[in-house]
Every structure is written in structure tokens, then in C-alpha cells.
Amino acid sequence: MSVAILGWSITLAQVLxxxxxxxxxxxxxxxxxxxxRIIGLDTFYVNAMLLLVTxxxxxGTTLYFEAALVIGLLGFVGTVALAKFLMxxxxxx
Amino acid sequence: xxxxxxxPLWAAIxxxxxxxxxxxxTLIGSIGLWRLPDFxxxxxxxxxxxxxxxxxxxxxxxICFSVLQQRPLIHEVLIGxxxxxxxxxxxxxxxxxxxxxxxxxxNDAAPKEDPAPTEP
Numbered sequence: 001m002s003v004a005i006l007g008w009s010i011t012l013a014q015v016l017x018x019x020x021x022x023x024x025x026x027x028x029x030x031x032x033x034x035x036x037r038i039i040g041l042d043t044f045y046v047n048a049m050l051l052l053v054t055x056x057x058x059x060g061t062t063l064y065f066e067a068a069l070v071i072g073l074l075g076f077v078g079t080v081a082l083a084k085f086l087m088x089x090x091x092x093x
Numbered sequence: 094x095x096x097x098x099x100x101p102l103w104a105a106i107x108x109x110x111x112x113x114x115x116x117x118x119t120l121i122g123s124i125g126l127w128r129l130p131d132f133x134x135x136x137x138x139x140x141x142x143x144x145x146x147x148x149x150x151x152x153x154x155x156i157c158f159s160v161l162q163q164r165p166l167i168h169e170v171l172i173g174x175x176x177x178x179x180x181x182x183x184x185x186x187x188x189x190x191x192x193x194x195x196x197x198x199x200n201d202a203a204p205k206e207d208p209a210p211t212e213p
Contacts, residue, residue: 002105007097009109013116013150020116020123020142027126027135035191036132042183043126043139046176050119050142050150053169054112057157060098062168069172076179080186087190 010058014051021047038082045075104160111153119146136188143180148173
């Protein structure tokens with residue numbers, strides 16, 4: 001009973017998060033200007049991190065936690081580098 | 094399809110509630126990113142997923158692993174702390190970069206100058 005409840009609600013959450021990633025990817029593809037694409041990429045990273053957290057809950061191991069942490073870190077670094085590039089035209093001054 | 098850890102019923106319902114709530118809030122934020130009309134409006138939407146969505150999801154994960162291993166297991170707090178610190182930084186950098194670009198190009202998307210500071 002509890003396995004079924006948890007399993008189906010994790011499946012529902014994964015479907016919702018995949019739709020959210022689809023919206024972010026649509027903004028990344030369409031986005032009229034460069035900053036729209038960057039914010040789409042940032043949202044895509046956060047949604048992928050949450051998808052990994054749901055995978056970790058489903059499998060019951062803490063293995064996916066490290067992957068989610070690394071994705072969060074790299075998403076932050078990438079977005080900051082891209083924003084700096086838009087601002088100045090170079091990343092490291 | 095419905096493989097999941099075997100939790101007690103109360104924990105399963107609690108974890109399900111938090112996980113589905115987090116996913117729903119994240120989806121609402123991403124739909125806002127897709128639908129809102131201009132960049133400065135779009136900038137607000139994804140922070141819904143980065144704050145409440147991530148928070149609810151991580152609370153669900155903390156409950157799940159604490160019940161599974163029968164001891165408090167709060168390493169997910171690391172992700173929450175990190176996302177809470179970094180999201181405002183990225184969004185402010187992106188907004189200032191976009192403001193700079195709009196002003197240099199001289200289009201009407203951004204106001205021409207900052208508002209005058211008000212007296213305290």
C-alpha cells in the first residue's frame with residue numbers, strides 16, 4: 001500500500017518535473033535574446049537537480065545526492081560565467 | 094513502475110505530499126518562464142521552483158531517508174543552503190547584465206536611468 005502510494009506519487013512528480021524541464025527548454029530554444037536563453041538554462045539545471053532528488057528517493061540510496069549537489073554547483077558557476085560574459089564580453093578580467 | 098522504498102504509511106503519505114507539491118510548484122514556475130511577456134517579468138518566475146519547490150522536495154527527501162535509516166539524516170540541507178545562497182546572486186547578475194545591454198542598445202525595454210534615491 002505505502003509502496004504503491006509513494007511509487008505513483010514519485011512517478012507523478014517526475015512527469016511534472018519533466019514538463020517543467022520542457023518549458024525551460026522551450027524558453028532556451030525560443031528566447032528572443034541571449035539573457036532569456038541563459039535563464040532558461042538556469043531553470044533547466046534546477047529542474048534536473050530536483051529530478052535527481054526524486055530518483056534518489058525512489059532508489060532509496062544516497063548515491064544520487066552527490067550528483068544533485070554537483071549539478072547545483074556547476075549550474076551556478078555556468079550561469080554566473082554566462083552573465084559576466086553578457087555584461088563585459090569576457091569572463092575573467 | 095512503482096518501485097519505491099518500503100516506508101510506514103504515514104511517512105509514505107508525508108513524503109508523497111511534499112514531493113508532489115514541490116514538483117507542482119516547480120512546474121508553475123517554469124510555465125511562468127515560458128508564458129510571461131518580457132525578460133524582466135520572466136526573471137521572477139523560476140525563483141518559485143528554486144525556493145519553495147526545492148524546499149518541499151528536500152523536506153520530502155529528508156523525511157524519507159531519516160525514516161529509512163532510523164536516524165536523523167539531514168545532508169539535503171546542503172543542497173537547500175546552496176540553492177538559497179546562489180539563486181539571488183545569479184538572478185541579480187543576469188538582471189544587471191540585461192539592464193546594461195538594453196541601455197547600450199537604447200531600446201525601450203529598460204528605463205533610461207536609475208530612479209533618484211529617496212530620502213530616508
